[in-house]
Amino acid sequence: MNIHTQWRLKLAHNLSKPLSRFPGVRAIVAAGSAARNYADGYSDLELIFYWDKEPADQLKNDISTLLNADHRYPEAHFAYHSALVIDGFPVDIWHKTTSVEEESIASVIDNCSTDLDASNIVDTMRFCIPLYGSEFIQPWKERIESYPPELTERFFKEYLPHFHLRHIYFESKRDNPIAFYNMLSNIHCSLFIILLALNKSHFPTYKWIYKRLGELPLKPENIEIRLRNMYKAKPQIAVEQLCDLLAETLTLIETHHPDFDTSSARQELMQPMPKTFDPE
Missing domain, CATH: 3.30.460.10 (Beta Polymerase, domain 2)
Structure with a gap:
């Protein structure tokens, strides 16, 4: 204490x-x-x-x-x-x-x-x-010591679609840091909710996101420093780091909840970086 x-x-x-x-x-x-x-x-x-x-x-x-x-x-x-x-x-x-x-x-x-x-x-x-x-x-x-398995799955279903990276890919190319970091923070928050559900932990508010992450046993390695570093890296590098972190989280879900279908979220992460559309 x-x-x-x-x-x-x-x-x-x-x-x-x-x-x-x-x-x-x-x-x-x-x-x-x-x-x-x-x-x-x-x-x-x-x-x-x-x-x-x-x-x-x-x-x-x-x-x-x-x-x-x-x-x-x-x-x-x-x-x-x-x-x-x-x-x-x-x-x-x-x-x-x-x-x-x-x-x-x-x-x-x-x-x-x-x-x-x-x-x-x-x-x-x-x-x-x-x-x-x-x-x-x-x-x-x-x-409340009993955390219902259905509650975990409901959080997965609700927040895994937030692992969609198409729009943040675009914002990483544009000169609009407000939009980019807003999207980055929102995805970080959704990742936090997913990890809470994976660990059967309830929501302590985002104010304590790093402290609670430090207590969770199931999480990607070095997650706190990796989340913090995304705000220091160049946007395009940060998106690549984010993709890796989300992919590791999906692997944790697949390992501990093998019956839960993560294929849609996995497919989203495998999408190639969007290209620019310029007139010929």
């Missing part, structure tokens, strides 16, 4: 002690970068309250008053009650109902939804650290 995480989790435990006494709160957890041990010097602290029903604004005000917290946004802002500052340090307190959390978990685990917001909720639940009400949180944690 790094020092940034340790400091934030100590603060989380200290804050949760008086907060657990509010009527109606079922559980309080530390979430976000601190719970995942991804925190750095720029990270805030994220706490999630679970309630049977949505707490009134006055109750949320009572919580911020107890913490002697300032608000980071004006009262009309949607995050007014959530985005706080305590002794100069940003603390986000999110209020969620148990029914909404149940629905999100069910959509992913039972219905195999590929919605990334729901996937992030499940990932948050997997890594969250209970500060109060651990007996309430534990059944959710146990439930």
Whole structure:
């Protein structure tokens, strides 16, 4: 556990002690970068309250008053009650109902939804650290340990078509770096989703793409440095490097999911570099 995480989790435990006494709160957890041990010097602290029903604004005000917290946004802002500052340090307190959390978990685990917001909720639940009400949180944690095979295949079907490189080939030839790097980033993000599904890992947001990739056992060799180097290489070289990385990912899928058809994605990667069309 790094020092940034340790400091934030100590603060989380200290804050949760008086907060657990509010009527109606079922559980309080530390979430976000601190719970995942991804925190750095720029990270805030994220706490999630679970309630049977949505707490009134006055109750949320009572919580911020107890913490002697300032608000980071004006009262009309949607995050007014959530985005706080305590002794100069940003603390986000999110209020969620148990029914909404149940629905999100069910959509992913039972219905195999590929919605990334729901996937992030499940990932948050997997890594969250209970500060109060651990007996309430534990059944959710146990439930999400099972990653449905159908969910992996749904992510493959949805994101493998993004391995289409025809347009980024063209942009690598044109003098439009904004379009090129936008396409490159989008394909990197789709590759990340594919690798998460391959490793039965839920979505932690793109903010932590490199940290999560470092934890995945099934991935192309040296993937982090190879992804980073594509932003330093000349565009045409970057596309060649990207093609190699995607091809290695398809090989991993074919090795670990031999019944899944990757022929279409493989064929796309084997397409020759498009030629220019000039008048004679």
